[in-house]
Amino acid sequence: MKAEDLALIADEIRRCQLCPLHRGRIKAVPGEGSSNAKLIFIGEAPGAEEDRQGRPFVGAAGKLLNDAMAGAGIRREDVFITNVIKCRPPGNREPKPEEVEACQIYLKRQMDIINPRFVCLLGNTAIKALLGSPRPGMRGKSFEKNGRIYFPTIHPAAAIYNPRLKLVLEIHLSRLKGLLDSQS
Numbered sequence: 001m002k003a004e005d006l007a008l009i010a011d012e013i014r015r016c017q018l019c020p021l022h023r024g025r026i027k028a029v030p031g032e033g034s035s036n037a038k039l040i041f042i043g044e045a046p047g048a049e050e051d052r053q054g055r056p057f058v059g060a061a062g063k064l065l066n067d068a069m070a071g072a073g074i075r076r077e078d079v080f081i082t083n084v085i086k087c088r089p090p091g092n093r094e095p096k097p098e099e100v101e102a103c104q105i106y107l108k109r110q111m112d113i114i115n116p117r118f119v120c121l122l123g124n125t126a127i128k129a130l131l132g133s134p135r136p137g138m139r140g141k142s143f144e145k146n147g148r149i150y151f152p153t154i155h156p157a158a159a160i161y162n163p164r165l166k167l168v169l170e171i172h173l174s175r176l177k178g179l180l181d182s183q184s
């Protein structure tokens with residue numbers, strides 16, 4: 001069963017010591033959502049609130065993501081939400097390449113199990129980890145690769161103090177919902 005396989009990976013992540021980030025965590029954040037999701041959201045790494053709760057996107061960036069999803073008609077319970085990195089980097093610094101490398105195995109296994117048709121990449125760390133160096137103009141557009149449709153967009157944290165970027169995120173997620181609907 002997909003849900004049980006995901007739960008086993010989540011247990012491994014909570015015990016993981018593959019990189020030094022485990023030493024500073026309160027809780028690892030494996031990700032959450034539907035094991036049958038057609039759409040997965042991938043962010044960068046847990047922030048302070050996520051580290052406290054052990055759940056992805058439950059702080060200020062999460063509120064923006066929730067609002068943009070709701071505006072686009074995407075229900076959180078229908079998708080899977082996770083991060084490239086499962087433990088909080090100190091002071092929310094950008095994850096180091098070796099941390100991304102060490103954590104990659106978990107995201108790969110989650111993707112193999114869920115097998116989503118759509119992959120929404122929230123910000124540069126997720127874009128880099130899954131598609132390589134971000135290219136100008138790629139955000140808000142879809143790319144087909146190995147049977148999946150990748151949809152890079154901005155990181156919700158970038159929109160916290162910037163209403164223009166909040167609108168960009170909302171427009172992108174509405175476009176993504178249109179693609180989802182056109183394929184179901």
Ligand code: URA
Binds near residue numbers: 043
């Ligand atoms: N930022 C992320 O990239 N992920 C989270 O889960 C929260 C904030």
